[in-house]
Amino acid sequence: MALVNASFLVLDAVDPEKLAVFYTELLDGEQTDISLDQVEIRGADGTRLAFRRDLSATPPLWPRSENNQQVHLDFLVEDLDEAERRIVGLGGRPVETKDLPGPHEERIYADPAGHTFTLRPVPGTAAEQL
Known part of the structure; x- marks a missing residue:
């Protein structure tokens, strides 16, 4: 067994419960744990995310350099x-x-708290969508 195992990617948010609902629905998942300051979810594919309460959290203004991206999914x-x-x-x-460089078949979104994430086609499906 590995000495260290990956557990969760944690996103800070003013309202972690609301953000957990967004990702639970997006990933066809379920909430696995909720505490006063953190909500954990598992997507249908096993992806594990957690959302931690931070009342001073501000979303990154990606792609603007003065407030660089803090995390990207x-x-x-x-x-x-x-x-x-x-x-x-x-x-x-x-x-x-x-106007950004990179593959045109990628699409970038912001969740309700402002964290950015990218959708990419499953390999082999990109040509079908053009």
């Missing part, structure tokens, strides 16, 4: 358009990226 999806509809329906928002 990537999610693989079968259908970018369907995933986008779900994200927006849950309270997320697209982040304008038309």
